[in-house]
Amino acid sequence: MRSNNVVLINEEGLRVDGRRPNEMRPFKIIAGYLSNADGSAYIELGRNKIVAAVYGPREVHPKYLALPHRATVRCRYSMAPFSVEERKSPGRSRREIELSKVIREALEPAIFVEEYPRTVIDIFIQVLEADGGTRTASITAASVALADAGIPMRDLVAAIAVGKASDTLLLDLNGIEDQYGDGDMPIAIMPRYNLVTLFQADGIFAPEEIEEALKMAREAIYKLYEGQKEALKRKYLKIREEVLSSE
């Protein structure tokens, strides 16, 4: 589909940014990045920069929209106009609307929604800079924000994409690779349950490639998972410190 002459893997098997095929970009997660939100997180993954905020559980307006046996989860994924090469118009794109849905459906399985009937849990995601893989990085950040908000969860959700170029599977495509590569398969997993909660693909993949991609993703996701937990730990240590020092 995407015919082109861009070389994505060089003779030494290295990628445009010098990574090996199964190498994830460096990342950084901050829990509690914001003050107003009930929970929040900031993630940098390569050049991606994303803020996630969680509000809730809170009251639903108007009330007839409340679900009697569970919390409503709402999700809004949004890209800042300056986050991409060509300025994005501030209106909602169809892509943003679809991603809001699949991100919500990647996160909802991890939330004990039945503990907060008739309330809403709002997940707001703002992409400040995008460089391939924003939906998966958003899921990783949003799940930290949910935990930071104190919302009871079965597990965190972490996510990464596996792509393809020159018949090679590539972990964690960056923007250039995404644009000129032959396919992209974003995957989210709840590690404790080994449950795939986001799974999409475009491009052509053989069944064995899908299997292989899931393995590659899982390894990276475990690393992200550790990063998520450390970020939450840092936040609580910091709070404890503040509490102790204020005594």
Added chain:
Amino acid sequence: MRSNNVVLINEEGLRVDGRRPNEMRPFKIIAGYLSNADGSAYIELGRNKIVAAVYGPREVHPKYLALPHRATVRCRYSMAPFSVEERKSPGRSRREIELSKVIREALEPAIFVEEYPRTVIDIFIQVLEADGGTRTASITAASVALADAGIPMRDLVAAIAVGKASDTLLLDLNGIEDQYGDGDMPIAIMPRYNLVTLFQADGIFAPEEIEEALKMAREAIYKLYEGQKEALKRKYLKIREEVLSSE
């Protein structure tokens, strides 16, 4: 207004599709075309292909919109993008909004709305293919769908347009005639009460032409009315057959 060189009536007095001036196109009506809808109908009239579905009487949301002494009737006329020569954008056009209103006002007089206070009756019309006279064919189909939904009615409503070219009144304009003709007068009638419930025109008509057009329309409408009743009869015979054969 529409100056042009298109010949709509040939020397033998025949129209572009070979019809005589007072000849309606062949039509076919199917009652109960859909399964989800409470009532439905499909009409073909010439190349027009239209589906009508009725839902209700059902609850109104939000409740303060309910009318205390009668049912609310809602109507949505909509054209598929592929129904016309040049693809129609899927957004609502001003034409569709106006036609939704006049179609509703053509059908409401036939419904015993006072029997279902505080409810809503929804009429959805989808034009799959358009070739002149979709609003009138929509009325004919929608009134069958209303009856198919078991909604008590004073009468069915059937409708047809009368147009004009070269100073001749033409029954049931097709798309070409509508585009190049000199006027169009869509008419809906409740036959049992001889009541005109849709009546519009553009183009120039002398008073006596209006009178004549109403007569031409009435004849055609009586034929459509028979077709409507037969369609409903076929549907009930079919159901009866199914019930009997299942015993």
Added chain:
Amino acid sequence: MRSNNVVLINEEGLRVDGRRPNEMRPFKIIAGYLSNADGSAYIELGRNKIVAAVYGPREVHPKYLALPHRATVRCRYSMAPFSVEERKSPGRSRREIELSKVIREALEPAIFVEEYPRTVIDIFIQVLEADGGTRTASITAASVALADAGIPMRDLVAAIAVGKASDTLLLDLNGIEDQYGDGDMPIAIMPRYNLVTLFQADGIFAPEEIEEALKMAREAIYKLYEGQKEALKRKYLKIREEVLSSE
């Protein structure tokens, strides 16, 4: 910012329409211009022609929007497509949205909103012709419409703009002056309290110019204030006359 060669003040110190710098355009105010509205007013100021209508205090829909301790004030400033040189599209512009807010905030301080909890007071402003200073003329008219509606008020609000060209402050800019001048400072005042309730500016002003502009505005505003009161008086005299003559 607005470089140009348009001469706004001639050698005799007169402006494009022959006015002196501190001279307001002639104006005319009619209270009770409309019949449906609970209160209304029409203002002409130079070539500006504006209608203001007030409805309320009336019920709020939906009810959960009602404020428990005061009336909600709503304001809609709108320009007719034919009111300006180049036809304005009928949709809401960002300018109209901002002006609706600042006009509301200029008027609310004058209304005893606490006397009508859980109700709404609607202020609708339609600019029929625009020639510089429509927001200030709208405030002047709308406050007459509020009084005409019998809504208890601390005071009327009157407003005028002060602009600048060739380093000279100019009272009440007309359209040409607004377009080619160096700045515009719309000001609304409640005269009895000497309270500035609208205050905006673009262009560059030194602090002493701002002080001077406020003085120029105040003088004009007192004239408008007299005009407002006379308009209301005329309206009540007319009503009294009608009542007396009908006895």
Added chain:
Amino acid sequence: MSSTKPFGDILSTIKRESIVTLLRKGERIDGRGLHEYRKIEIETNVISKAEGSALVKIGDTKVIAGVKTEIGKPFPDTPDMGVQIVNAELIPIASPFFEPGPPGEDDIELSRVIDRGLRSSEAIKLNELAPIPGEKVWIIYIDIYPLDHYGNLVDASGLAAVSALLTTKIKNWKVEDGDVVLLDEEKPLPIGEVPVFVTVGKIGDTLIVDPSYEEELILDAKITLAVTSDDKISGIQKSGLGGFTPEVVKNAVSLAINVADQVRKKLPT
């Protein structure tokens, strides 16, 4: 989605019955004859920034219309004609029942009825307004704003639109190097046959013209007829939740043609 309006509840039963009872006797609550318009007043050139404008009163009903013109692209299917665009907006100033917001079905129906009536009778000679066919033609915008709604907005809007058109002046032009150059001199907009819009209301067996707001609330149905100066009809729109027998349609047409003459006399010349 089009939806039944809950207007029926507005009028008290007593008021409703008193209007109906009077109409049955051939009388109207404001003393008019059944086929009599309220007082019509037309003031033109009220908006100096508009190329044409008119403020029309029919009784307490008040509508303003303004005409703006510009050079633009023709519609693809009529490359050699100017473009006529009619826009009516039921602004909340005019009635406690008009809501602010984007145009609804009533705004759109009103726009389209006026548009068709003007178009069918060739009120504007659009074929004289295409300086460079297929490329640059005149766009004629007719914007209609009711200011006070006391019934029969259609007829008042039609009168306002027609009166504004009749007084519209456009810049003269020449074509130079494939472009349209507007000249300083002005000329009247080329006008063809202008229609008069007459709305006939039906209640029981009675037909009335120019229904007031209260009458509109009790009418079975209305029919608007655009009447040309040679007693033809250039547009029809039935509206409302009832119907007409063909016989009554015929009567309504005759009635409209009869009264149109009186209304036409009010047009600016």
Added chain:
Amino acid sequence: MSSTKPFGDILSTIKRESIVTLLRKGERIDGRGLHEYRKIEIETNVISKAEGSALVKIGDTKVIAGVKTEIGKPFPDTPDMGVQIVNAELIPIASPFFEPGPPGEDDIELSRVIDRGLRSSEAIKLNELAPIPGEKVWIIYIDIYPLDHYGNLVDASGLAAVSALLTTKIKNWKVEDGDVVLLDEEKPLPIGEVPVFVTVGKIGDTLIVDPSYEEELILDAKITLAVTSDDKISGIQKSGLGGFTPEVVKNAVSLAINVADQVRKKLPT
């Protein structure tokens, strides 16, 4: 904003449990095998004004798709390719739960899943549809309208889109003086590899294909796979509020590939 849908409440507890109990026994409420589609019927060329069209039934689910084509501008980043636009609209005719109004997230997700599946497998040879690269290319619109929603709209929509494309004819053309001239003769739209969309539902440990509407209400999650004729996957979309273990994903992929062949046989030739 995407929001949890309150669909779970629709099915009665008894119905819900009877479906689940049957599925655990490897049976389905309508008697089908777990990996069996309902009856598929495809009728093509149903809309004569469309350049291609198909009406697809999967059991009682009914979807119509139409293809329209026109000459227009390419996307800036693919100047030498035609443009493919997929639009699906969940019109309220098709289900009591579809609301009228602008497209929501479900409409958009459906459109985009079909779009990506077609695009990845190069269903339309877009590179053969750029008469004047960078300037004038073919725009291929695929509009999908569900008429009756009894479950598995994705597969039915995919089938309708593919069937419509396979029967689409476009005007032949020549480039003359830097413009595209359409000729009278027609030719088939250049088609590459068309995918078959197979949706696999998961409930507990059970996988089923072609879920009915009632089954959709109780599924843990669904996964749609676009399967090519050489048993590759040209698109994936998991949806719903649950998840799959990687092992089950693998099984779902195999299952989809297996049943895709049967579905493919129904395609028009």
Added chain:
Amino acid sequence: MSSTKPFGDILSTIKRESIVTLLRKGERIDGRGLHEYRKIEIETNVISKAEGSALVKIGDTKVIAGVKTEIGKPFPDTPDMGVQIVNAELIPIASPFFEPGPPGEDDIELSRVIDRGLRSSEAIKLNELAPIPGEKVWIIYIDIYPLDHYGNLVDASGLAAVSALLTTKIKNWKVEDGDVVLLDEEKPLPIGEVPVFVTVGKIGDTLIVDPSYEEELILDAKITLAVTSDDKISGIQKSGLGGFTPEVVKNAVSLAINVADQVRKKLPT
């Protein structure tokens, strides 16, 4: 339609009174002086895909601004100038009271106040950004996104916008064959006089600068002044439901000019 916001109810009466009582004593609830800003931090070049960017903190209030540039068409009335477009969006991340959805009046007012302040002082030398006057000029987009709203969004947004502009680089260009060719080398955006936005709040007879969120809830009214480096005012916006006497306006102007210097020192160089 603009509508009174129900914000007054948010603060408890006790909190409200304690803030007011302190202010009367010349003290603030967070210990600041009346005319003292919270701690200001500015980080620039935070978004590598933006041509300029800045993350500004005023206390806990956090705003990010990014500048993007492209070649486009000038406004018809300023053919020989580049185009400045300011867009602020009050995204729901930043406050429990910001709702998702299209921009409301607060978003629009914020955008327009920043836009006018920049424009009046000629912060961007737009006259140097018109490579082909009337045809192709630079469009400079300034997008402002508050991330955490703890009061005084206007001043923080202004600082973010100005800081982003001061660090913006655009591609150099040449005009060749009537087209603009962008070169690889970059140069700073041509900057004129940049304003500092200072918001002064009034409660009773007391004026404060940089109101916190809680203070904003109890203020009678606010006035924002855009202050230039030579102590002039390049923009004013009063907001809120109260007013100022002319005397107090004068004091607010002096106060704003006084504190603007301190704020200006924080700007990137």
